[in-house]
Amino acid sequence: MDIEEYRIHDAPPTMYYIPDFISEDEEQHILSSIPSNRWINLSHRRLQAIPARLSATNTLLASPLPKHLFDPILPRFKDLNIFQAAPHGVNHCLINEYLPGQGIMPHEDGAAYWPVVATVSLGGAIVLDVSEKSRRSEPSANGRDEGQGGAGKGKQWKILQEPRSLLVTSGDAYTETLHGIADVHADYDLNEKTVANWTLLGSMKGVIAGNGGTNERTTRVSLTYRDVKKVSTVGSKIFGRTKT
Ligand SMILES: O=C(O)CCC(=O)C(=O)O
Numbered sequence: 568m569d570i571e572e573y574r575i576h577d578a579p580p581t582m583y584y585i586p587d588f589i590s591e592d593e594e595q596h597i598l599s600s601i602p603s604n605r606w607i608n609l610s611h612r613r614l615q616a617i618p619a620r621l622s623a624t625n626t627l628l629a630s631p632l633p634k635h636l637f638d639p640i641l642p643r644f645k646d647l648n649i650f651q652a653a654p655h656g657v658n659h660c661l662i663n664e665y666l667p668g669q670g671i672m673p674h675e676d677g678a679a680y681w682p683v684v685a686t687v688s689l690g691g692a693i694v695l696d697v698s699e700k701s702r703r704s705e706p707s708a709n710g711r712d713e714g715q716g717g718a719g720k721g722k723q724w725k726i727l728q729e730p731r732s733l734l735v736t737s738g739d740a741y742t743e744t745l746h747g748i749a750d751v752h753a754d755y756d757l758n759e760k761t762v763a764n765w766t767l768l769g770s771m772k773g774v775i776a777g778n779g780g781t782n783e784r785t786t787r788v789s790l791t792y793r794d795v796k797k798v799s800t801v802g803s804k805i806f807g808r809t810k811t
């Protein structure tokens with residue numbers, strides 16, 4: 568399988584979208600293996616950081632990913648050479664859960680990670696909003712800096728993430744854009760003109776087209792796989808094993 572076939576040509580370089588990356592059985596197995604007692608509640612979603620959250624210096628106390636997060640996903644990443652150039656391969660997975668009406672503010676994942684993120688979606692479909700970071704522009708005639716926060720100036724893209732799909736974000740798409748998810752109960756106006764990965768979509772293309780361009784949100788769980796650049800194994804000798 569050559570990942571180039573899955574490149575999103577209408578998005579910044581370089582994003583890839585693979586529908587049906589895992590099967591329905593695999594999806595159910597992963598969902599049922601996520602422990603129910605390890606969620607960290609945030610105001611607009613809940614998450615689990617596996618194997619651990621990063622320290623204040625963005626260091627990961629490394630330990631292997633649990634089997635349900637490893638198989639069958641990591642061997643497939645290897646086949647696609649997604650983390651081929653990353654120093655440790657994949658060593659971290661964030662699990663985010665969004666109920667209808669929940670989302671995540673526009674942000675960048677930043678320099679703690681090797682600049683590749685691979686997102687597997689489970690449960691419901693959701694739109695990821697990607698926007699060009701507004702550049703710190705030259706002071707304008709009235710002397711105000713209209714860089715960060717200058718409304719609606721940067722280019723924007725919508726990526727529809729179907730359940731069981733894989734989205735890979737790398738290169739400029741990782742370093743030069745922000746991504747977020749609107750806290751809405753439905754995504755509207757989805758079609759071949761507004762959705763950057765429309766031609767790559769699987770079965771939801773027909774469903775959404777038949778639904779007048781609307782995606783009703785249901786609970787979605789995302790697995791975001793990354794390589795944390797700074798890793799500590801010494802810590803385990805000093806502090807003993809951490810609970811995972
Ligand atoms: O759920 C997603 O697809 C995005 C999550 C995200 O942006 C993050 O965890 O940094």
Ligand SMILES: [Fe+2]
Pocket residue numbers: 674675676746
């Ligand atoms: Fe993110």
